[in-house]
Amino acid sequence: MYRKMVVLIGISVLCAVWTGAAGAQEKYPERPVQGIVPYAAGSSTENAVRLLGEYLQKYWGQPLVVMNKPGAVGGIGGNELYKSKPDGYTVGMFNLTNTTPELLMDPQRFIYKSKDLQPIVQFSGTMPIITVKVDAPWKTLPEFIEDAKKNPNKYRWAHHGRGSPYWQIGTALFQHAGVKVLDVPFEGDGKNLIALLGGHVDISVMTFAATNREQIKAQKIRPLAVPAATRYDELPDVPRVDEVGFPPHTIEIYLGVFVPKATPKEVIEKWRAAVKRAVGEPDFKGRMNQIGFPVWYKDTAEFEEHVVKIGKAQHDLLKKFGLI
Amino acid sequence: MEIVNHLLLSFQIALDSGNLFWCFMGCLLGTLVGVLPGLGPLASMSLLLPISFKLSPVHSIIMLAGIYYGAAYGGSTTSILLNIPGEACSMITCLDGYQMAKKGRAGAALGISAIGSFIGGTFGVILITVLAPPLAGIAVKFGPPEYVSLMVLGLTFVTYLSSGSMVKALMMTVFGLLLGCIGTDLVTGSIRFTMGLTGLSEGLDLVPVVMGLFGISEVMLNIEEKMLEREVFHTTLRGLIPNRQEFKDSAGPIARGSVMGFFLGVLPGGGAILASIVSYAMERKFSKHPERFGTGYIAGVAGPETANNAASQGAFIPLLSLGIPGNPVIALLMGALIIHGVTPGPLLMETHPNLFWGVVGSMYTGNVMLVFLNLPLISIWVKLLRVPYVLLFPVILMLCLVGAYSINNNILDVFIMVFFGVVGYLMKKFEYPAAPVVLALILGPMLEKSLGQSLMMSNGSFRIFLTRPIPLTMLGITFLLLVSPLLLRLWKRRRPGLLLEGQED
Numbered sequence: 034m035y036r037k038m039v040v041l042i043g044i045s046v047l048c049a050v051w052t053g054a055a056g057a058q059e060k061y062p063e064r065p066v067q068g069i070v071p072y073a074a075g076s077s078t079e080n081a082v083r084l085l086g087e088y089l090q091k092y093w094g095q096p097l098v099v100m101n102k103p104g105a106v107g108g109i110g111g112n113e114l115y116k117s118k119p120d121g122y123t124v125g126m127f128n129l130t131n132t133t134p135e136l137l138m139d140p141q142r143f144i145y146k147s148k149d150l151q152p153i154v155q156f157s158g159t160m161p162i163i164t165v166k167v168d169a170p171w172k173t174l175p176e177f178i179e180d181a182k183k184n185p186n187k188y189r190w191a192h193h194g195r196g197s198p199y200w201q202i203g204t205a206l207f208q209h210a211g212v213k214v215l216d217v218p219f220e221g222d223g224k225n226l227i228a229l230l231g232g233h234v235d236i237s238v239m240t241f242a243a244t245n246r247e248q249i250k251a252q253k254i255r256p257l258a259v260p261a262a263t264r265y266d267e268l269p270d271v272p273r274v275d276e277v278g279f280p281p282h283t284i285e286i287y288l289g290v291f292v293p294k295a296t297p298k299e300v301i302e303k304w305r306a307a308v309k310r311a312v313g314e315p316d317f318k319g320r321m322n323q324i325g326f327p328v329w330y331k332d333t334a335e336f337e338e339h340v341v342k343i344g345k346a347q348h349d350l351l352k353k354f355g356l357i
Numbered sequence: 358m359e360i361v362n363h364l365l366l367s368f369q370i371a372l373d374s375g376n377l378f379w380c381f382m383g384c385l386l387g388t389l390v391g392v393l394p395g396l397g398p399l400a401s402m403s404l405l406l407p408i409s410f411k412l413s414p415v416h417s418i419i420m421l422a423g424i425y426y427g428a429a430y431g432g433s434t435t436s437i438l439l440n441i442p443g444e445a446c447s448m449i450t451c452l453d454g455y456q457m458a459k460k461g462r463a464g465a466a467l468g469i470s471a472i473g474s475f476i477g478g479t480f481g482v483i484l485i486t487v488l489a490p491p492l493a494g495i496a497v498k499f500g501p502p503e504y505v506s507l508m509v510l511g512l513t514f515v516t517y518l519s520s521g522s523m524v525k526a527l528m529m530t531v532f533g534l535l536l537g538c539i540g541t542d543l544v545t546g547s548i549r550f551t552m553g554l555t556g557l558s559e560g561l562d563l564v565p566v567v568m569g570l571f572g573i574s575e576v577m578l579n580i581e582e583k584m585l586e587r588e589v590f591h592t593t594l595r596g597l598i599p600n601r602q603e604f605k606d607s608a609g610p611i612a613r614g615s616v617m618g619f620f621l622g623v624l625p626g627g628g629a630i631l632a633s634i635v636s637y638a639m640e641r642k643f644s645k646h647p648e649r650f651g652t653g654y655i656a657g658v659a660g661p662e663t664a665n666n667a668a669s670q671g672a673f674i675p676l677l678s679l680g681i682p683g684n685p686v687i688a689l690l691m692g693a694l695i696i697h698g699v700t701p702g703p704l705l706m707e708t709h710p711n712l713f714w715g716v717v718g719s720m721y722t723g724n725v726m727l728v729f730l731n732l733p734l735i736s737i738w739v740k741l742l743r744v745p746y747v748l749l750f751p752v753i754l755m756l757c758l759v760g761a762y763s764i765n766n767n768i769l770d771v772f773i774m775v776f777f778g779v780v781g782y783l784m785k786k787f788e789y790p791a792a793p794v795v796l797a798l799i800l801g802p803m804l805e806k807s808l809g810q811s812l813m814m815s816n817g818s819f820r821i822f823l824t825r826p827i828p829l830t831m832l833g834i835t836f837l838l839l840v841s842p843l844l845l846r847l848w849k850r851r852r853p854g855l856l857l858e859g860q861e862d
Binding site: 073075080084100101103109112138139144186194195196215217218220223224227230231232234243244246247253 | 399402403406407496497498499500501541543544545546547548555556558559625675679680681682685686687688689690691692695696698700701702703704705765766767806809810813814816
């Protein structure tokens with residue numbers, strides 16, 4: 034009697050362990066995967082994520098569900114990812130604002146450190162541009178700098194908040210040129226654009242996505258330079274900042290897929306392969322560009338290095354300006 | 358002449374059977390979303406976004422837009438019947454709408470709400486048709502200093518939001534301003550008063566606070582007072598339509614609400630809730646019977662409901678002409694457009710005229726559908742009041758709890774709502790008005806942020822508010838509003854014949 038029970042229990046335990054171990058891993062994903070987007074519903078990042086999700090659903094038969102977790106400049110989204118089960122059913126669609134928390138401002142809003150996240154792949158990013166209103170008197174960036182030199186504290190420039198990547202770009206630029214331009218923070222591209230169009234600021238650092246592209250096409254605003262490593266395809270005549278007398282800008286605003294560190298290797302590999310495949314599809318680039326996103330792909334190892342490099346570069350810049 | 362062409366094109370597209378169907382679906386869903394407290398257009402639209410991908414761009418935008426302005430219609434239903442706002446923008450409707458329901462005029466309140474919403478919405482669409490580009494030009498003129506002056510003017514309206522003690526109203530305003538300090542300061546990036554909770558680093562979300570202060574507290578109050586003997590509102594069919602006097606009293610508020618609501622909606626950051634508050638305050642200020650507000654005066658329902666619908670339409674202007682979303686819901690619509698390959702911008706009218714005018718046309722048909730949807734439904738909603746409260750309140754509570762979570766998928770919002778529910782309950786018991794808290798919570802952070810931006814623009818100088826025309830004008834109006842009671846009294850003293858009883862000389 035007693036022996037029978039032990040045997041029975043033993044077999045059932047074995048069965049349970051066996052089925053568990055056989056694992057959903059081979060069949061990953063078995064159910065919808067949640068993609069954390071650390072911005073409120075309707076953000077442009079969400080559009081890129083949904084587009085990628087379309088392809089992933091084609092391959093896997095499971096949808097990528099966007100989970101909006103806005104706030105604390107990526108802090109809430111990042112914390113959410115850190116707290117989630119490392120089984121690959123929750124991933125983070127993050128950029129450089131929340132992947133190297135201890136190197137940035139206000140690290141206490143994060144409950145994790147860089148080492149707690151595993152970067153899988155980079156698939157896109159944000160392209161910053163420096164723009165003025167089309168009826169502004171300056172046709173090139175050096176012209177603006179000249180004017181600003183003669184008129185300190187007269188001109189105003191718009192960014193997304195002190196410490197943000199856009200602020201880093203502008204501040205580095207103006208410091209290098211040695212000009213005094215008043216900085217004004219705005220929450221988001223929309224408000225930034227209005228400020229420029231309404232003449233409340235004279236020059237702006239904004240993203241080259243969606244709406245702003247339309248404004249450039251409609252000839253309401255003019256891009257003066259791009260703070261990037263290469264000229265943008267859609268703006269072939271707009272010079273890089275290092276072509277007009279400034280140091281090259283190396284802090285790329287990447288967009289990639291992240292998971293908690295303990296996530297199984299098989300899952301990471303599945304993601305890597307799937308995103309690589311999506312990026313390679315013939316219409317992916319066109320569709321991404323249409324919604325205002327570039328296709329910048331980096332495989333796992335390269336991306337890991339990239340994340341560290343960008344984190345350090347931000348840290349150095351923030352330190353240089355006395356913010357940390 | 359071009360306007361006529363545009364109108365014809367809009368109707369041609371809007372009256373296409375596919376578009377009509379999706380417009381109807383959107384309006385129906387929107388009304389439902391509006392009626393259910395807690396569930397808001399943002400959450401429901403993002404849920405439906407994937408479905409909309411299967412549709413053509415025009416169909417999906419028409420449907421999503423229908424949800425958005427449909428919600429502005431439905432939000433007043435529970436405000437009037439249960440004193441619980443279905444949407445944050447219907448908060449003000451609770452003040453007089455519920456009192457009207459208590460007096461047996463629930464049907465009239467619901468009716469004028471639907472009618473006013475229709476007039477406000479249609480007025481808004483007409484202005485969009487005719488004035489989209491110039492209006493966008495005005496929106497762009499509003500920079501930080503203009504917003505500062507607008508917020509200052511708005512804060513003076515707090516005095517018109519309560520029927521009781523002015524001291525208590527002002528205390529609640531300060532409370533709201535303090536609550537508005539929670540979060541991240543835009544200028545310095547420093548995090549304040551979040552008590553270590555990352556969830557508060559963006560500040561208090563408005564919807565859980567409103568749901569708590571008005572909704573949860575009301576449920577708690579009712580459970581305490583009349584769980585067993587809930588008074589049934591007796592409303593006959595006759596009572597479903599506003600009577601002639603009520604129509605007369607509503608005409609002015611509706612007219613003013615439409616105009617003012619629309620313009621406030623055009624300004625990014627303005628919005629439906631601000632429009633409804635300002636309308637209420639304005640009507641009260643310029644009314645011949647200010648003392649009637651708060652006791653069930655139809656003007657206090659007609660004005661705000663019209664204004665919030667007009668504002669919802671107005672919010673489309675920055676999107677359709679500039680490609681800039683004025684509030685998170687419009688941002689979602691914009692995201693939907695972008696995914697469909699249509700990027701809103703100044704060229705939208707030229708590059709996608711069918712989409713542009715199709716959406717505009719569907720707004721006309723949408724408003725018509727909504728008024729025909731809402732008016733007959735009134736008799737059904739009124740029957741809702743007959744349901745024993747024992748059965749009703751758990752449903753309401755559940756909807757509020759789920760709705761609060763659905764805003765940001767953040768459980769903290771639910772806790773915030775419950776916390777403010779308790780606070781609101783205590784406030785109701787001790788007769789402290791809740792509306793000023795909400796107004797201050799909206800305006801306070803905007804004011805501080807805009808002030809910071811303005812001073813950064815001016816390198817620290819306050820003269821920026823006096824050298825620009827719009828701030829100068831608005832601050833002038835504010836000053837006049839503040840001193841007008843004093844001036845009026847001085848004026849009356851100089852003319853002894855006008856002295857009223859009780860005034861000393």
